[in-house]
Amino acid sequence: QKEVEQNSGPLSVPEGAIASLNCTYSDRGSQSFFWYRQYSGKSPELIMFIYSNGDKEDGRFTAQLNKASQYVSLLIRDSQPSDSATYLCAVNAQGAQKLVFGQGTRLTINP
């Protein structure tokens, strides 16, 4: 069973702090890793994707991938109340043509 695990939260972080979201996956053949943000009642929005080990930065967001540990994380610097949402980790094995989603982590940024 190919699985993606996330802490469901809620994760509560003060405004201006760093929010750290974690995700582990079971399939060693996984090749592509994605983070989606989903506001309540809205559709998922792609915020980061990463294919290689290491860090990838985009504005206040950093994705980190460690394939040896089967671990991918998302850091949000200078957290804002507008970052409050559910964050979905998704993983794709090469040739699978589909994403396996984690259950999502609900993040709340407190002013």
Added chain:
Amino acid sequence: DTEVTQTPKHLVMGMTNKKSLKCEQHMGHRAMYWYKQKAKKPPELMFVYSYEKLSINESVPSRFSPECPNSSLLNLHLHALQPEDSALYLCASSPVADYEQYFGPGTRLTVT
């Protein structure tokens, strides 16, 4: 521009009705997807189209019938649905399968 559009935004239908959901993208993407999402759950894959051919059907009941008329359009035909089919139906597209997927805003479906 990474926009996927979906119509209608909301749909209420009876169990004997026939209706269709529509999805469109003009990004030149060659893979398109239908997902179903229930409250507080992740999206659940239903169908994958790759180069306009159905490549994955996740054992979806036949009351859901997908159609890909061309590379920009994806339809989901609905017939004889059950109340438990009420959910947010999401369309997504990606440049090709295995790449990043971009979701449309979804259709909120209520079956009465």
